[in-house]
Amino acid sequence: MIWMRNPNVYRVLLVDDEEDVREGLVVEVDWEALDLRIVGLAENGREALEMAERVDPDIVVTDISMPFMDGLELAKRLRERNPLVKVVILTGYDEFDYARQAVSLSVDEYLLKPFSAGHLTELLTRLRAQMASEVAERENCSKKWIASHLVLNVKIHLNIDKETIVLLYVDRWGGAEGEKRQQQALENVMRSINHYLRIPATVGSGQIVNTLAGVKHAYEDALLALDYRLVPGTDPLIYIADVERQTAGKLRFDELKQQTLTRCLKAGTQTELEEALEIIFREITVEHGRSDIQLYLIEVLTTVWKAAQASGEAMEDIFGAGFQLYADLFRLPGLSEAQNKVREVCLLVQHRIASGRQHVYKDIVEQALSFTKEHYADPDLSIQKVCGHLHISSGYFCGIFKKEVQLTFLQYLMQIRMEEAKELLRSTELKSFEIAGQAAERSAELTTRQIVDQVSYNLEDYVRSMSHLYRAIEEHMLRDGTWEGDQDRKVILLVDINFKQMDELSRRVSLGQRGYVYIIDESAGNIVYHPQQQLMYMGLKSENIEQALVATGSYEDEADGQKRLNTVKSVANIGWKIVGVAYLDEIMTTRQEVNGYLIRVLLVVLVLVILVSLFLSSSLTRPIRRMERKMKAVERGDFNVELPIEGPLEVERLSRRFNLMVNKIRTLMSEIIHEQEQKRRLELEALQAQINPHFLYNTLNSVVRMVGMSRNEEVITMITSLSRLFRISLSQGKTIITVREELEHAHHYLTIQQMRFKRKFNFSMNADEDTLECLTLKLVLQPLIENAIVHGIEYHMDEGCIEIRVYREGDKLVFRITDNGVGMTEEQMSKLLVGSPIVKSGAGSGVAVRNVHDRIQLYYGEAYGLEFDSELEEGTTVWIRIPLQWEREEDDVHDEQ
Template identity: 40%
Template sequence: MKFLRYIRFKSLQFILTITITLITTFAMLFVGITLFRTFSESMERNAAKNNQQIISQVALNLESYIGNVVRVANTLNDKITSNPSLPNESLQNLMNITLSSRKDIVSIALFTVEGELIMSEPQLPLKNHIDITEQQWFSKAASYPYLNHFSTPHVQNLFDGPDNWVVSLSRGVTFELEEKKVFGVLVVDMNFSAIEAVCNTVSLGERGYVYIIDDNENYIYHPQQQLINVGLKKEYNRDVLIYSSGNFIYDTDGELRSVTVNTSYYTYWKLVGVSFMDEIISARRNIVHYIRWSIIFGIIFFLIIGIFVSAKISKPIRELERSMRLVEKGNFDIHINVTGEEEVVKLSNTFNKMVTRIRELMDQIVLEQEAKRKSEFEALQSQINPHFLYNTLDSIVWMAENEKQEDVVTMVTALAKLFRISISKGKNIITVEQEIEHARNYLIIQKIRYKNKFDYEIHVQEEALRYKTLKLILQPVIENSIYHGIEYMVDKGLIKISAEIVHNKLLFTVSDNGLGMPPEVLESLLSKESKSNKGSGVGVKNVHERIQLSFGKEYGLQIESEQEVGTIVKLLLPLIDDSI
């Protein structure tokens, strides 16, 4: 027990092995669960998307077919209304050509509103004892003229000859009969097998299917129509009738089904695709099985790796420990020479050099203080106000939630460019063009955030673009103009930025029509006592000090301000050629 207790709490190798194994186990469990959830959600999304694409394609084929029949009916209607008197040979020829060229059309007929047959194709007599006026397709066309009406599938037994399952397209028409204007009904019977063929080609998994219903929950097509008729199968169409298009999942007797709905433009029929979720669940089980065994083999593999790595790491450390104990006993003449990993070798070399390095470090303190001061100023230029970043990200989230995609793209693009120029591969000097671009992107973001509370103008002398400047010197000045000059204005603000060469020097100018500053604030703005309550954290004063630290006291900022008029800030720098 004492040996086990020692191993558990004292052995570095044991601790490293257990730590690596536990971390690996938790990491693999986390990755496995995450992958399972991701794959499951992805499978459901892909299945729903695939169903929607299939149903959309079927709906497109159905719309194309029905649309062609509607155009045939419209052509016949135009011919009927334009003919001086019916019946006539011209219309009969058109009916004959249409029926001959369209195998999916069974018959075409024109009746008076009293049910008297005027013309038909094929030219067959009506069956005896048939009251046309009681047919559903006839009564709808007579009651609601000049609209296309689509019937449910039925046996069309108007004429002598074989009976066919059809869907009737009917509409009220006005025509001339015996030199009188009369109202009648045009009917075009579509072969139901054409609609059936469109739906039969669909495959939604192994058990999925497609059916069609109308607004009154009458079935236009169902692959299991006979089971529906005898009550052995039932579809839950209540939710289907609510949707014009979309996808939802419902539970039927403990069986989950995914339903996709699409509505026909011409007929307002609901095209419904049904797929079964147990097919997706079966795929999930395979994923779980694969992930489970991957985790088990992964834990065993990393346990072996952990033992090997911990032994390799701990061996040179134990050797270093024995050498350090000799030093602890007062043997300072010992030279530690430990081989092993790079870190362990460096540790032993560092110990050997520690005493001699103490005096050298003392001499370096003075030089490092000066270098530290300069590095602090260099660090200031790369800081970005966290509040600005947080507010910008909050604005992006708000716009995304409100579906303002264009503003989101604009702001994210500007923010990306802002950071790219801010980083600029660690360079302290960038081109004037890059600095102006950085300022422009910052203004784009702030303008969107402040909901166009201000406008801005940028004017740059073409010759000035090739010169270089300290980076991030315009943003703090612009930030100061927004927060202290324009934010609390009633009217819309205007910020102007320019860059030009004046007297062989580079001059940036930032002006605004904001509230301005009182003289006492203006006098202390660049002094050592001034502090920035808002802004990037760099501040106008720091920009001034950075320029003077880099180029001398003759350069820096000049500020002019008048209350209720505005503020002008001039940044003067030497000309640094692009070749430098």
């Protein structure tokens, strides 16, 4: 069926999930008198959206709560497709917040349920007048635009050589009011471009002019304002008046900036260069035009070019052939890209200059090292002399020398002189002052001390070595003239040795009570010193000299029937051997004594360590173990424990905090218990009096529609069921009712819903006879039935079926509710009882289902409650398990409350 559009008749699409409401609206409202025509009826948002594509409605009247897609989502999608469509929302009192949200989403009108035909007629009349006014205004604007377009073509000539949108705003207001209206018009243009075209755009606005002749100048000002879009942070709506008021003068890349940038490029670090560029770029602000910014950046690049050219860099590698870099700079889309390009070129030039400078440094340092090694013995060698040879300044030389060698020049000079002094000391017979002279030091004492520090050599040992003694004798004889020419002469040297001192030295060596040390001459094979010299002369004592002369290290022998250990050591430059004699029996005895002593000491120390460890461990762990016992008591639920404040400081702090924690927990537990008791009473009182407002509004609305359509029998049935539903819900304030009453309450609720949904589903109830007088919490079936209808049956395309079964299961009473609806996923079932509800509020809320589960567990314990089983497209089954209780136990249940 196709409706031909009449410009004076507006098309209406009605959307509601209840057929009675849709039929009632069609019958009760005189649509033709309102110049309105109904072009479609839809039972949910998804169907309405598809129908709107075909019939293109001017007005959409929709319920807010519907399956598949609610009214708010429908309004949003309709507005995205056609911003001119008018949307009227029908809602209940409990969804007043949704109504407010609808207004914020530019929904045109909303009507609260239940409403009469008069209310809807009044709303549609008001909306019809508003739409007629908007049409007239659009036509008037179109006429004005056409008239002004014709005038402009005749009177004004604008040089437009590219695609440009020119907005000429003609208004009779002037001054501040005119500027305000101009701003509003331009902002509307920006919003329309962003919303419909979805492309980035910038709007430039010229000065307000009072004559058509000034429009050309205003156009040129607008183009000039557009130049400022390169500046980052600039608003996409640019007024030339604002820009000109902020102008602070042209950009100037003065001499100071040039010098700073050149210094950073040639000798600065990367950080210094980036800081200098940051200062240079900071000069660019929103008040500078595109041409000024380009000229400023060209001056910066010119300074970089000069610095690179002065350093001998290949200019084409950096700036491109024919200075292509300048052309590339002009083609960049914005200022940030241009700044990044300039920064990149500066860093490249700095890196190349630094690399070239590094090669020059190495050449200078190598020449300085060579010159220093050749003249290190010159006493007058200094930094100034080296710099004079290289023709550079001392300050520059010191910096590059330390950077390359990691030493100052004086440290390096001292190092090579010390190396030479060490070599002279090892390989020549020069005196220390002679070595100092050759090493060009001023003081022999200073040089000797430095040499000793460098080579770690004991100077006294060196001076006392026998080689010095030989040279001293030789030098003395030469001075006396007793040894002339190359004559070979035999000389007898008499040396007087004080045996007393040698005896004292030998006695210092401990080799047991009978052990001793003696000295023999390797060349003559004679004994030079023996502590028992007299016995040796008398023949009462003898030594095996032959074996000692050939032996090295240690060997054993036997004298007078006793074994001995002989240790032989040669003395360099003298030709003597020192022999130490120790008796083995004394060595073994001493060793055993030492071992025994060490063992006793170790045992005593070990016992002390163990005792101290046990004491410390007990001292440290005793308070911890005591705290552990108290914690276990708290874990078992005993909150009346308290720890003594004693022990180490840390333990005292822990004990104090533990006591505070237990006291706080005890207090909180008492508060929680009290609050839970209060909450339980309040929740139960609220639940007893609660009837879902959406259900009540829709029921009353259905009654109104059926009365209007003279369906009196159905009205009587629905009102009777509703009144009995109220009676059982109130039940004289009782919380516990019989299963018979609970099933009757569920039957009335299902009867009402069956009539509202046009018998879209059937239901059946079956209860074992011995369960009807059992006691149960009131209102446990209705939320679950409502959930089955709203989330299961309403979304099901075929006829629905709800089955309620009550039976015994051991000592438990079981309610089973089964539907053949759309089912649930595992994730949805997991959220029903422990997570977030499937919906936040309204009909069939997951909150109501979870409240039933919580109420059962509060009354009967965690062993009872709800259990779900569901499969998608198959249906859902819910089990309610509570303990078996008979009517005589009702008083006990009330006492538990």
